[in-house]
Every structure is written in structure tokens, then in C-alpha cells.
Amino acid sequence: MSDDTTSVEPAASCRELGEWLVRTEDHYGGFHKGIPRKTVSPLDPRSPEELERGGMIGGDRMSVHGYAPSYAEHLAPFVRSGRRIVLVEAGILRGTGLALWSELFPGGRVIGLDIDLSHVRENLPALKARGAFPGGDPELHEYDQLIDETEKLRRLLGGDRIDVYVDDGLHSEASILRSFASIQPFLAKRCVCFVEDNAQVWWLLQERYPQYTVLRRGELTVLVPSPWWLRWKRRVGKILRRTLGRSFA
């Protein structure tokens, strides 16, 4: 791998984009593990022993988890559009993802959220030495996935809508659902959301948010807005289930 990444061509095929995502994640540090947990949410359910154990892992979405083809498939229309993309990543650790997104969407707005920003702050000089963030430091905000952060998001977005949301934070059902509830009011009409490393949460998201189509890709869940007719069909189905349920009760 050379010291410079080449920017991705807007006309790149999904396969080329997937390869670029793998290469660029690697360029910005790739897989790392054993990062100590210094700050956690006051609502984090893990015991002190569990928090001490293992450490955190990052830079693993594209190659280790193999999510690159799904990311490429769903991000390609945003890359091709040439629009100014607003991307929010919750759970950023050392900022490998932020560096990747900033390069994928030059001129876009990339916002990093985390309960502990110390790791990304320590790693920023190394990322910049590798060519990340030529337009200035990324936006970083303290954020707890286990509480309602709607008002904080409203303030920091300042009227912008989120085109791409990535959840790579705590990975528990409670954190994913709480965080999605905070983010959802600010999602753009045409958006895509990626929820990583939880194979079970997809059906809860589908049940609570029928306006999105929830796609299962192993441990990766992808949400895209449902077409109007599907939203309608789901609404009618819900009413019918309720009415029939009542008449048979």
C-alpha cells in the first residue's frame, strides 16, 4: 500500500468501490484491538471486570467483518450523486472510519460521535500524516447512545439532514434502538443507515420503523426508506391485524 490513497471515481462500479473501501480503511490504520476503555456511559450495563477485559476493536468493518460489498452497494448512489453528503458515525474510536468517509465524500460534512473522544484526538496527527482531513479537522461531539440525544443533534446539525448514518458504537440492542430514535428525526428523505455487529436487532428496527426497509446482511443491518406503496401496505396490514385481533379476542 502506498502512502497516498487515490480518490474514488464517482463512476466506479460497486466492486471497485468495495475494493477502494478495503484499501482505504487499511491505509488509515486498518484493524486494531485492545484499546482500553477509559470513559463509558453511566448507563453502561457491563461490570467493572467486563469493562477491563479485552479492550476495544476498530478499523475492522470493511475487511475483517467483510461489510465492504454492502457498504459499496448502498453508498454508490451517494458517491455518484456528487451532492454534499452529511454523514454521522456513532462510535468512532481512533477515527479510522471518519478518515475513510472524509475521503469518500470530499466537501461533505462528516460528524463523529462517541462517549470518549480521547482516542480519536490522540490519533488525529497520525491520520493527518497519512493524508486525512485535508480540509480541516473532523467534527467531533461527545454523545451517549444510551440516552436521548435529540436536542444535542438538533443543535449540532443546525438544519442539515443526515444522508448516511453509521452505528458502530456499543452494539447492544438498547444502545442501537436509543441511538436510532435520537437520529431518526434528522434523517434525509433519501438516506441509508448501517448498524454494525448485531445480528438480532434488525426485526426490532423493522417493527418500530415501518417507513424503512430493513435488510439483513449477517451482523450488518442496512435501513433504506421504503417506497410509498410498501409503507401503505404495512400500515393497512397493521390496522387489519389490530381490528381482526380485537374481533377474535
Ligand SMILES: C[S@@+](CC[C@H](N)C(=O)[O-])C[C@H]1O[C@@H](n2cnc3c(N)ncnc32)[C@H](O)[C@@H]1O
Ligand atoms: C467498535 S469501536 C468503534 C470503531 C470505529 N467505528 C472504527 O471504525 O474504527 C466502539 C466505539 O463505541 C464507543 N462507545 C461505547 N459506548 C458508547 C456509548 N454509550 N455511546 C457512544 N459511544 C460509545 C466506544 O468509546 C468506541 O469508541
